Amino acid sequence: MALEMGADWPVREVELREIERFLALGVSVLAVGGPGVGKSTLLGAALDRAARAGAHIVRPDALTDPRRLVRGPRRRVVVAADDLAAADPGALATACRLVSEGQALLLASASPADPLPEALRRLLIGGLVRRVTVEPFGRSETAAVLRALLGGPVDTATAERFWQLSRGNALVLRELADHAVAAGALTPVRGNWHWPGLTGAPDSRLTDLAGLLLGELDPAERELVGLLALAGSLDAGLPLVADARDAAEALDRRGVIVTERRGFQLSLRLAHPLCEAVVPWLLPELTARRMRAQLADALEAAGGRRPGELLRAATLRLATGTAPRRDHLEPAAAEALAHHDFALAERLCRAALTEGRAPTPSLALLLGRALAGQGRHAEAEDHFRDAAGAAAGPEARTALLGARAVNLALGLHRPADAAALVDAAVRDTAARRGAHPADGHAAGADPDSATGADPVRGGGADPVPAGYRDVHALTRLFTDRLHETAAYASEPAPPAGLPALALARHEQGDSDGALALLGGGPAPSGEDRDPAAHLDRLAVLGWITLQSRGEAEALAVLDALREAARNGSPRHEAHLSLLKARVHRSAGRTAKAVELLRHAAAREAPGDWVAPRASRLAELAGALAELGETAEALCLLDDAKAAREAEYAYPLVADAVALERAVVAVRLGDRPAAVRRALGVAERAAAGGRRAQALTALHLAARAGDPARAAALLDGGPGGVPVRGPVPEARARHVRALADDDGDALDEVSTRFAALGLLPLAAEAATQAALAHQRARDRRKVRASRAAGARLGAHCDTRPASGAAAPERGRGRRAAAHLTSREREVVALAAAHLTNQEIADRLVLSVRTVENHLYRAYGKLGVTARSELARRLGAVPLHDRRIA
Helix, strand or coil: CCCCCCCCCCCCHHHHHHHHHHHHCCCEEEEECCCCCCHHHHHHHHHHHHHHCCCEEECHHHCCCHHHHCCCCCCCEEEEECCHHHCCHHHHHHHHHHHHCCCCEEEEEECCCCCCCHHHHHHHHHCCEEEEECCCCCHHHHHHHHHHHHCCCECHHHHHHHHHHHCCCHHHHHHHHHHHHHCCCCEEECCEEECCCCCCCCCHHHHHHHHHHHCCCCHHHHHHHHHHHHHCCEECCCHHHHCCHHHHHHHHHHCCEEEEEECCEEEEEECCHHHHHHHHHHCCHHHHHHHHHHHHHHHHHHCCCCCCHHHHHHHHHHHCCCCCCHHHHHHHHHHHHHCCCHHHHHHHHHHHCCCCCCCCHHHHHHHHHHHHHCCCHHHHHHHHHHHHHHCCCHHHHHHHHHHHHHHHHHHCCCHHHHHHHHHHHHHHHHHHCCCCCCCCCCCCCCHHHCCCCCHHHCCCCCCCCHHHHHHHHHHHHHCCCHHHHHHHHCCCCCCCCCHHHHHHHHHCCCHHHHHHHHHCCCCCCCHHHCHHHHHHHHHHHHHHHHHHHCHHHHHHHHHHHHHHHHHCCHHHHHHHHHHHHHHHHHCCCHHHHHHHHHHHHHCCCCCCCCCCHHHHHHHHHHHHHHCCCHHHHHHHHHHHHHHHHHCCCCHHHHHHHHHHHHHHHHHCCCHHHHHHHHHHHHHHHHHCCCHHHHHHHHHHHHHHCCHHHHHHHHHHCCCCCCCCCHHHHHHHHHHHHHHHCCHHHHHHHHHHHHHCCCHHHHHHHHHHHHHHHHHCCCHHHHHHHHHHHHHHHCCCCCCCCCCCCCCCCCHHHHHHCCCCHHHHHHHHHHHCCCCHHHHHHHHCCCHHHHHHHHHHHHHHHCCCCHHHHHHHHCCCCHHHCCCC
16 A cells, blocks of 8 residues: 555534534635644635635735725625634724624634634624534544545544544544654555554654644743643642642643543643644653653652552653652552553563562452453463462452453453363362262362363252353353353352353343343452453443343443443443443434544553454444445454454454344445344354344344345254243344235334334334334335334434345446445445555455456446446445434
């Protein structure tokens, strides 16, 4: 891939159309937004369009003789004032008078902090001038801008890095992209541009931009800015900050710093992340050393009252070349692990180990996870094995066993060995309690030599000790043997807070039992000391609630998850974003879901069995396809495939990815491929005891075009598919109603989905009911169902699937139905402006094969140029959609 910066800056179509609408109505416009968000570019585009429409454009300083501006009733005068703060007050007053008299329109921009002239405020109050807010780019818009600037797609992690540093500020984004290109830091990876972030000293342009954003600083303000840049954020109650109260207030008024309140605590941070990244490079070495020591002293004196403070104190100490406090090393390592700084976590763990002294179980657990997080899975396995041999106490042994099993399965791709390891631990515990191992192995056998015999089928003693049940259920998830958890999953009072066991119950069809397990009883032992375990419990609770009870009840889980995410760890934030996205997507707010999924998918989370990155990327692909962005969806599915290969995707996750691939196929119009994939998932899931996922797959297969086969498998498939719970029952009814072509039943299904908050499914069922009524020639019911579908669909931003229930119209749609699966993929990528070579790289084809596919697709679609593909396929450009 050759890299050249594109010359064109994508236009803000939504805001531009809003300005055009106001001007057409004879209403002036004031565009309001912070510095660098792109107000000038937006006004320039609006003025160009106004001029092409015949308007006479003048600047405020040209208003010396207003009589010369009247060009007749058909020539509209537009006064353009790009920056009100820089405009001449007299000329601006004249412009406002012309607007009030109806002789001209004003098109101006201002920052939120700029004082507005009284005459302009009166016009705003009177409705003669309307505000149009120019917000920073969202994540999706940032990705679209980067594609336009770089001439090709960027991976999700790279887009997130650009967004995190720019926060969507157009000026900062452009400068960062220029810097990355000039430094040669952008490299192609699987057809996407990849950028590791600002890893070295910033260039002069970024330094100048940071200075522009900060403005003029007096010595006290400069000191506080330096402290905040080194610390990230500081509690306003720290003496170090309280002593700089006047400087803090002045910087707050100018928007250089922002305040954040959490409960009764108020913290300060720099408003622009770019300044936080650049300022430390500008500090003299001795000044930076002094500041770091001051900050470390202040944070240690505070005693780690806020999450992350001990980690920052330890990091600052290390940066000054001094050792952190010994009693802070292990807590700081735990915080580094939570923030996914695995190298720092290892460094702190090793610093905490005194020579000749064996590590504590908690420290051994931290070090092993730090090694696994860096991809050193074999080293982590050796460490866990050695630590397990020295661990004393059931709680420590269980924690180490769970971490080792996850590392074996996900990191080393040895799920069977992980299951055998847990079986050996169960046998050993049973032998110590006097029970006889089920498979005849001697007590205390080496876990690494275990054969994996099922310990659940043992004799009279409790087959799986309570402490091992979650780990045992987890390894059964990894090996698709959920039926082996049935021996204890039905017990009346299992220990609370076991996410893997709860997920196993849910997949076997007992969602009520799974929710009771997660939500009832006291928190499990150690969860208050293990934020990751608490997070897993809440994430699984939210997913099961949404899948079984619907949107409204899932919203209640968000509050608890939001509280847990206050520690700011990437894993917590990713899971919070993921659950919020799933709720939004289920309710038809797909654009909001995409924004959140971009954040969740960008996060690296090694060992996260609850939501591995492959599944997060696939969910983003499915949501984008539902918005009509099939080209980007196909790219993300390739990324999900690579993520599956990097970290073992156990069957539940692998089939979740396959279902999202089927969703993308539906949106591409390739319904036969979608049906094949969905039915394949249904058969594999039912055979593995994953009945909940089997039902979801059958529901998708029925909606994609084969309800008869889906209904047959639903009623007589392997193991049967349960329908307990409001959402599963509605899905099953939908499948049967489609198979029976029963309009009344589909109307009833639509009502059920609407009551559960699943509006896209409700709208779809209503539309399908209208078609069934039409085939039955019941016109009254047709009108009622169509009206219901339109009413429900108005609340959703999901685009109708290609070849949906409504009959296709137009030559392009009919021809598109005859494209092969590969032709659809090639055409979708070509419509997204990828070159033939880039398409070949992404799909692992030769350029000649890509050309042949395009040649055949052109003939079927009746087009002669690449530029006609998007229009023929009904695609909508990314920059032409509001991201809510």
